[in-house]
Amino acid sequence: MTVQRATAFAPASVANVAIGFDILGFSVDALGDTVTVSRSATPGVRVLAIRGVAEDLPLEAEKNTAGRALIAMAEALKLDYGFEMEIQKGIPLSSGLGGSAASAVAAVVAANALLATPLSRIELLKFAMQGEAVASGSMHADNISPSLFGGLVLTVGIDHPRVKQIPVPDGISAVIVHPHMFVSTKQARAILSRTVNLSDFVWQTANLAGFISGCYTNDVDMIRETFQDVVIEPQRQLLIPGFAQIRGAAMHAGALGCSISGAGPTMFALCLKADAQAVRDAMVAQFAAQNLQVDDWIVAVQSEGAHVVMEA
Numbered sequence: 001m002t003v004q005r006a007t008a009f010a011p012a013s014v015a016n017v018a019i020g021f022d023i024l025g026f027s028v029d030a031l032g033d034t035v036t037v038s039r040s041a042t043p044g045v046r047v048l049a050i051r052g053v054a055e056d057l058p059l060e061a062e063k064n065t066a067g068r069a070l071i072a073m074a075e076a077l078k079l080d081y082g083f084e085m086e087i088q089k090g091i092p093l094s095s096g097l098g099g100s101a102a103s104a105v106a107a108v109v110a111a112n113a114l115l116a117t118p119l120s121r122i123e124l125l126k127f128a129m130q131g132e133a134v135a136s137g138s139m140h141a142d143n144i145s146p147s148l149f150g151g152l153v154l155t156v157g158i159d160h161p162r163v164k165q166i167p168v169p170d171g172i173s174a175v176i177v178h179p180h181m182f183v184s185t186k187q188a189r190a191i192l193s194r195t196v197n198l199s200d201f202v203w204q205t206a207n208l209a210g211f212i213s214g215c216y217t218n219d220v221d222m223i224r225e226t227f228q229d230v231v232i233e234p235q236r237q238l239l240i241p242g243f244a245q246i247r248g249a250a251m252h253a254g255a256l257g258c259s260i261s262g263a264g265p266t267m268f269a270l271c272l273k274a275d276a277q278a279v280r281d282a283m284v285a286q287f288a289a290q291n292l293q294v295d296d297w298i299v300a301v302q303s304e305g306a307h308v309v310m311e312a
């Protein structure tokens with residue numbers, strides 16, 4: 001019997017991961033968005049309701065990340081039926097935790113369960129990317145891919161994206177600290193210089209290559225040595241009050257590295273499991289010194305990607 005309604009959960013994500021601007025991200029399943037999609041006889045896509053921690057989002061499907069993703073899917077597949085959806089937001093708006101991506105991913109994963117011939121995840125990725133573009137103003141998959149596939153994920157290419165799930169040494173945890181403030185992704189992208197200085201380019205490529213090779217070879221020293229963004233972070237750190245003190249405190253407490261999650265204002269650190277609590281306490285204390293309240297999590301870098309939680 002054809003599935004008429006499906007609900008999918010898609011996790012939050014940390015994009016860029018310091019050294020992989022627009023191409024690297026990891027999933028954070030401590031929070032996420034849940035989307036229920038139903039088949040409707042009338043073609044087209046309708047967003048019926050948005051609930052949860054971020055209700056102030058467009059109900060107009062064209063302007064909604066989840067709506068736009070399903071419009072792309074329905075058009076590409078020339079479906080003769082429509083989709084209606086309800087979105088439960090678990091990821092705060094403009095937090096740097098990939099909320100717009102997670103809604104788009106949860107929508108395509110739920111809708112996929114309604115298709116007569118379900119698509120592969122790589123095919124779903126392209127539709128979800130079109131949804132994400134509504135929010136951030138450009139096509140990039142560094143939140144979409146980890147939310148969809150799970151774990152630390154590299155995405156190469158836009159029109160024909162290739163995705164690689166990267167192994168992470170077992171002993172590494174991520175500390176995530178979300179201050180209660182907003183940073184607009186569009187603005188955080190608009191302030192970036194269009195050019196990169198040659199020596200910064202060399203450092204950043206060395207750091208990215210070193211980090212990825214450290215992940216594949218379980219080389220924690222290599223990860224520590226290379227986990228530094230010399231291009232984007234220096235330009236964006238002004239958006240986060242106390243950035244230098246927060247990062248400094250995390251490093252002093254033993255973090256392998258600490259940077260901005262996506263476009264911010266959430267910050268994250270990678271550290272050995274044994275140091276995670278101290279790193280978290282140090283970061284939280286520095287945010288408190290800025291009079292910022294926070295939510296915080298200590299999570300594994302490897303986690304499950306989006307999945308269907310209910311079908312009827």
Ligand code: HSE
Pocket residue numbers: 015016021022023136140142143185188189262263
């Ligand atoms: N890579 C993106 C950025 C993530 O940092 O602007 C947020 O969409």
